[in-house]
Amino acid sequence: MPYYPKKIVLNKIKYNSPSGFVNVGKYIPPFEKVKKGFGYMGVIVEDYESGKLQCHICGEWLQMFNSHLAQTHKMTSNEYRKKFGLSISTALRSKKLRLNQSAVMIKLMKEHPERFNNKFSHNGFGKGNSYAGNRKGKQKAEETVNKYGVCDLQIMDRILKLRDKLGKTPTLIDIKKEYGAGFVGHIHKRYGSYIKLCHENGMIPVHSSLNPKYSKEYFIEKGLSNEVSHRILTINEGRALYKYFKGGVNEWKKAVEKIKNEN
Ligand SMILES: [Zn+2]
Structure with a gap:
C-alpha cells in the first residue's frame, strides 16, 4: 500500500x-x-x-x-x-x-x-x-506517485537520509523498519530489487568484512526479484545458501513467500 x-x-x-x-x-x-x-x-x-x-x-x-x-x-x-x-x-x-x-x-x-x-x-x-x-x-x-511520496527522487531521498542516520548503506531490513513494508514493495515495483536500485544510484549494496556478501537477506532479495530456484544462483551462491538456509531451496522459498505475503 x-x-x-x-x-x-x-x-x-x-x-x-x-x-x-x-x-x-x-x-x-x-x-x-x-x-x-x-x-x-x-x-x-x-x-x-x-x-x-x-x-x-x-x-x-x-x-x-x-x-x-x-x-x-x-x-x-x-x-x-x-x-x-x-x-x-x-x-x-x-x-x-x-x-x-x-x-x-x-x-x-x-x-x-x-x-x-x-x-x-x-x-x-x-x-x-x-x-x-x-x-x-x-x-x-x-503526479499520482508523487502524492504518496514514492517518486524515484523521494525513494532516493529517504534512503540517503537513512544512510546518513545509520552511517552505512541501509539494508532492506533497515529500510523496512524505518519506512514500512509498503515502501519496500514500491522499491521492488520500481527497480526490481534493492540491489539494482543501489547500483543504479551509485551506492554499494551492503557487503564488507562486517557485512559479508551473502546473507539471509541477500537470498531473500534475489528470490523476490526472480523465481526461487537453484538455477538463478551462481556456484558460490549455491554453496553459501546452506549457510543461511539449512533446509536449502525449500527453506529459502518459504522465507521469500513470507516476505511477499507481508507486502
Ligand atoms: Zn506555453
Whole structure:
C-alpha cells in the first residue's frame, strides 16, 4: 500500500513567479526539475497571489491552458499532461476559474437535475474510468506517485537520509523498519530489487568484512526479484545458501513467500 499523508498541507515555496512564491498544493518535495522548460515534473505551480499557473514549456503564467497549448505549442491537454508527468485528471485551469466553473455547474445541476442523473458512469470518473492511476498493469503518472511520496527522487531521498542516520548503506531490513513494508514493495515495483536500485544510484549494496556478501537477506532479495530456484544462483551462491538456509531451496522459498505475503 502506498502511504497516504495524514493531513493535506498547502505548501508554499519561493519561486521565480509574479509574486515570488508559488503554491505547490499537496505535492511533496523534493521535485524533479523539468529538463528543457520550466517548473517540476508532475507538479503544477500556482502563483501565490494571482493564482495563475505556469506553462512548463514557455514559462508563461496563465489562468487556463487549453487554447494556449493548442495555439502556441500545437499540443493537446493530454499530450501536455503526459509529457510533464501530470495525472490525466489534473485540471489545467487556475483554482479561481475552477471554483467559478463549479459554481456554474452546481447551479445548472439544481436547475436541470434530469440532465445530470447519469451519475458518474459515463463521463470517465466511475468504475469504468480507465484513466485512474490505480488500475492494474497501468503505469502511474508521476503526479499520482508523487502524492504518496514514492517518486524515484523521494525513494532516493529517504534512503540517503537513512544512510546518513545509520552511517552505512541501509539494508532492506533497515529500510523496512524505518519506512514500512509498503515502501519496500514500491522499491521492488520500481527497480526490481534493492540491489539494482543501489547500483543504479551509485551506492554499494551492503557487503564488507562486517557485512559479508551473502546473507539471509541477500537470498531473500534475489528470490523476490526472480523465481526461487537453484538455477538463478551462481556456484558460490549455491554453496553459501546452506549457510543461511539449512533446509536449502525449500527453506529459502518459504522465507521469500513470507516476505511477499507481508507486502
Ligand atoms: Zn506555453
